[in-house]
Amino acid sequence: MIPGLLVAAPASGSGKTTVMLGLLAALRESGLTVQPFKNGPDYIDPAFHRAASGRESFNLDSWAMPGPMLDGMLSAAEGADLVLAEGSMGLFDGVAARGATGNGASADLAARMGWPVVLVIDASGQAQTAAAVALGLARFRPAVRVAGVILNRIASARHEALVRAGMEEAGLSVLGVLPKRAAIAMPERHLGLVQAEEQPALQALIAQAAALMREGVDLDALVQAAGASPPTGGEGTGGTARLTPPGQRIALARDAAFSFVYPHLLHGWRAAGAEVLPFSPLADQAPDPSADVCWLPGGYPELHGATLANADRFRAGLHAFAATRPVHGECGGYMAMGEAIVDKDGTRHRMAGLLGLVTSFETRKMHLGYRSARLMQGIPGQAPGQLLRGHEFHYSTILAQPDAPLAAVTDATGAPVAETGSTRLQPGGGLSTGTFFHLIAPAP
Template sequence: MTQGLMISAPASGTGKTTVMLGLLRALRDRGLRVQPFKSGPDYIDPAFHRAASGREAYNLDSWAMTPDLMDAIAAQAGDADIVLAEGSMGLFDGVAKPGAAGHGSSAELAQRMGWPVVLVVDVSGQAQSAAAVALGFARYWPDLPFAGVIVNRVASPRHERLVRLGMEAAGLRVLGALPRRGDLVLPERHLGLVQAVEHPDLERAICDYAGFLRDHVDVDALAEYARSGRAVRQGMLPPPPAQRIALARDAAFSFTYPHLLEGWRRAGAQVLPFSPLADDVPDPDADLVWLPGGYPELHAGQLAAAGRFREALRAHARTRPVHGECGGYMALGAGLIDKQGTRHEMAGLLGLVTSYAQRKMHLGYRRAELVQAMPGFAQGAALRGHEFHYSTIVAQPDAPLADVRDAQGDVVAETGSRKGHVSGTFFHLIAEDRGEVL
């Protein structure tokens, strides 16, 4: 297995994504093939990772994925010289009840793969005390491999000296010290970072991050702390739901997990991208039209005006399946109400009406048992996925698609729906749950 490191932190908002992007590009600039992974279900960060590394980035998730699937995805490192995995939230954060292979924490992934942790610590407002925080993380799981810390948002040379004194006293390696820089911030919106394709000048930003890391981190020395992980078995990625799949791909529909697309292609399926925002029509010979999640609420007027797209979608749905996830599901509905309260007519293939004027956050893992079939899965199949949106259901007159529960096992009202050949879910599919034991 390729040598690797886990870039994690005590909490969200510490700057680990900036560190991750800077390291990916800095190592790539040294001529190394760097394979990025993302711990957990985040579907925005991997696109930034791909831009920085030049390689497809994949999610690894111990709640939603079986050990065999995680191995199959980890094997995508292939000919890489080094792996960098970015954690989610805090290092040990996960859900209370285990899923397919664990609780979904970055620590579980680092331990399973054997990748030492680099802890990014925000030292704002503290000096030697930061060492107590880092030491707690280093010792909380005694058998977790731990490389050292990168301290971030250092206020001055004096501040850095005091922080280093504390870390030295605690026996922790400081792998870098990053001065406070207000300009090195990625733009955000309600689901987190903006999409990589929407960043006004992503290449320049990544080059800036790489230069910043080179100036304040010994990148070569840090790479030496990477450890060869456990051997992983070549395995099967998820199979395709059809042979010819027309896949919506643009700023409104962009959230599909990369391991699914890779599995579809490896199994010989043809993935045929098209842009609803450009009023493209799906390939008329497609067996299935798949609308991923994204930000349809930001483009609702443009989608409502895409007459060619909607007519072609309706024609396809008369005889062949159409499926939507989250934003794609909303676009298949009767209407979408934007945050100003204006209703936009959608495809009308389902009766679903959603509203962003009535904002409510829906966030978390989902386990769904299908009460009706959907593309690629028979009635009764169990699926694992993740839901994250702020829309509220105003109307959902169609038959429910699934019995959906959260990671705790509690019932979730967002069941998805099906009408004729058309189906949709609010959760983003990650993997089928085949009932394997931990």
Template sequence: MPRALVISAPASGTGKTTLTLALARAFGDRGIAVQCFKSGPDYIDPAFHAAATGRVSVNIDSWAMPRETIDALVARGRDADLVLAEGSMGLFDGVAVPGRSGSGASADIAEMMGWPVLLVLDPAGQAQTAAAVAAGLRDFRPGVRIAGVVLNRVASPRHEDLIRRAMAGVNIPVLGALPRHAPIALPERHLGLVQAEELHRLNELIGEAARLVAERVDLDALLALAGNATGFAKLNPSDKGRITPPGQRIALARDAAFSFIYPHIIEGWRAAGAEIMPFSPLADEGPNGNADVAWLPGGYPELHAGRLAANDDFRNRLRVFSETRPVHGECGGYMVLGAGLVDKEGMRHAMTGLLGLETSFARRQMHLGYRKAELRSPMPGLPAGAQLRGHEFHYAIILVQPDAPLASVRDANGADVVETGSRRGNVTGTFFHLIAEDR
């Protein structure tokens, strides 16, 4: 059976992703097969995980997914030697109203799977208090076990010594300490980290981080504390939660502007017998004429709005396609299906015009959170009345949303949200990203 750890922290921004990548590569360099997962909704981190391990990483989400779906996704780690599940936000951070199998907190996954937690602590501006924080996390929720901590961004040897002594006093192992100015940080963007495929030196950066971690983290002790993940023996990878494909042959927009779709969604479509037919709007390509549905995921179309507006072949071919077959867009894809997009400089770019939606980044406003939707009318592969779970994360504001609403959408607490999505003829779109069907 593989060993397993959840890598979490008291808060966002402590270095969870960098440490996860460094550990994955450092153990891989030792010949240990590592399988990564990401707790919660996140498109970008799993791509970095895959770059570090050579294995596809998928999201596991206790708010959106029932236990059987989580088990089915986790089962892919049965043939690994070590599982590293990167958490999101702080260890116990989730929503107030539980979802399918929890609140969305990383602690849900740790307790559900019986995986111990490796805490990443950034002790800037504190010393012994870091031990109090770690002890508080250890004692907060029965069933969640803290294996130890790695200190990130330590100021000096004296600073490290103070914290180590305090941690010893509360019986929490310190497995390593990384210096404050270690040159292993990854660049960021407004929705999180820059996408993995955009970093030409990514492999080199991960290698540098792995070498630093191998020098300053006790990998043998960490592996011993991971313990055996005995629950894998009961998991069957064939028991996948069913995901309804939007069609038999799916023309899927895939490039730097359209990359936010969860691997488990694509795998679920393929498992149901669907064929994926990628095309690149940035390369001025339209959907394959043999496809029976076109799907435009989210991504960063606002960074490529001028280019998309100038790609007449893409726009014309998508318009012709939509006259006889369904087209759906999520978040960024939804914006591109609209009439226009205003970039952060205030310049309007004409989009495909298949929907009347107008959006703007000139005055940014964060829209973030889980979403539960009930379809008012059909969308590709799903009938009116279908219940869906997903999440929304963007900084665009709606200027105009004139078409018929696609769904009644509520947040995790049950409050209505104005981003209802739209429908016009064969074209549909939503601001929320689909994670799972609510059965």
């Protein structure tokens, strides 16, 4: 059994991503092989984990993933010395209703996998009170064990002494102390961090974070605090996505505009024998004509509206492909399949026109949350009637959606969601489908 830890915090913005990346890199430099994971439906952080650890990072989601799939994902850690998982939001933050095996909170993973929690505590603006917060987290759920704390944004030696005194009174181990100074800045945009592949200075940022961990964290004590994960079983990363692949040869849009693909999906498709054929719409490339399905993932097409509008080779190739074969888009890919995108400045950009969808970013409105979708029309790899679990996060507004709805969609509480997706049969018999949510897994 491979020991593991979960890096979590009381709230977002506490510094856990910097700590996670720094720990991955520092432990790697020390000679350890560390397998990263990410709690919840985050399609940006795993790429940062991969850059810091040298290993593919996978999402673990207690709301969307069936139990055997969730447990089986641990097979990704084969050959590793340590598992390090990054939490999301606050340690116990999740949706109100339970899903497949939990409510999506980081604490679900800690309890299920037996991973002790390393709390990153932002101590700015407080002293001993930080210990009361940490103690509350440590006692909130008996099945969740806190191994210790890393104190972040400590202003001075006196500040450190006061916070340490509180932690000692609470009986909590201090595994590290990080100074209050200019943050290791990870550029952000409206869906979170700017993607790893868009940051030329990423390795320098990771190196800074690693140096910070070596200086301020007792790495030996942290490793010794890890708890054993349960034996890997279930379906494994090859079978976790015994997610039926959408096709045998999958033309996958892959560039700065289309990059939001969960690693477990790609890994599962390939493990099931499918071949993934990447192409770049931004480079005006068409899907490989030898493919039997085309998949347009999410991303930021609204930031590249003019480029996509002028990508005539891509648009013509996509239309030729879609005439006889299925094309499916998720979120940004779905919007790019529509008639047009209106950017934040009010400029309308022509899109592929496989669907009648028109979306706008001129007036932003956040759409965020887990989704359950009962398919009215099948999509590549999933039959009509199948219940899918996924997640939606975007700021676009629908101006027109004239096509037939793809699915009956609800949020995590079962409340209906208006964004049903779209489906259209093309004149040559090909089926075009799209959704605003990103597929995580079929429901059991």
